[in-house]
């Protein structure tokens with residue numbers, strides 16, 4: 001997973017993890033990739049609801065419009081409350097994983113919900 005990491009100082013690709021830090025054998029630089037990413041503005045992407053509020057794991061949201069469920073005749077009605085969402089990048093625009101009462105586990109798009 002982390003094999004693409006390079007030393008941010010000298011660009012050496014032979015870096016290796018040492019606890020929470022990464023070490024560079026070329027220039028002896030030590031750094032924390034998570035912090036480096038945050039400094040570069042590459043921290044976890046914020047997922048926002050239809051009103052622009054930042055969503056978090058465990059939030060309760062309300063579906064703002066009827067959503068047809070692909071491959072079924074079921075519809076998630078606008079106004080449905082969804083508890084305990086989990087943010088997950090589905091890679092297809094669906095960035096919220098949740099369980100909807102009466103329907104089950106599914107993924108939603110953050111643009112179709114509003115923080116309750």
Ligand SMILES: [Zn+2]
Nearest residue numbers: 007010024027
């Ligand atoms: Zn280096």
